[in-house]
Amino acid sequence: MDIFTLGEQLATARRHRRLSQRQLAAQAEVSVEWLSRFERGDSFEPSLHRVLRCLHVLGIDMRLTVYNQGRPTIDDLMREEEDQKVDDVFHLI
Numbered sequence: 001m002d003i004f005t006l007g008e009q010l011a012t013a014r015r016h017r018r019l020s021q022r023q024l025a026a027q028a029e030v031s032v033e034w035l036s037r038f039e040r041g042d043s044f045e046p047s048l049h050r051v052l053r054c055l056h057v058l059g060i061d062m063r064l065t066v067y068n069q070g071r072p073t074i075d076d077l078m079r080e081e082e083d084q085k086v087d088d089v090f091h092l093i
Contacts, residue, residue, distance in 0.1 A: 004041035006051070011039035013058045028053040 014024050021039070025032040030050045037043040038051070055062055072080070 003043075003046055007038045007041050007043070007046075010051075010054055010058070010060075013060055014039075014054075017058060019058075024054060024057060027057045030054065 014021070019027075021035050022032050025035045028035075028050070030053060034043065034047075034050060035054065038046055038054075052062065
């Protein structure tokens with residue numbers, strides 16, 4: 001997930017909880033302008049502290065874990081399968 005997706009998801013969660021940007025901003029103690037820009041993906045320097053406060057108000061937590069714990073992703077496995085198919089074709093020629 002990138003920061004732009006996080007902003008979109010925050011906006012979706014806010015609307016789901018029937019909060020306006022003004023209400024969420026007040027409860028999270030952030031500016032409405034910052035929240036609006038973050039939700040639109042216009043904030044290129046989002047403050048983690050502000051993001052966490054907004055998520056807390058919405059009842060959402062963000063967990064930090066070791067990415068994939070060294071296991072291949074589905075994209076990695078698909079690329080490997082495609083590479084194998086290409087290798088198989090060249091072995092036939």
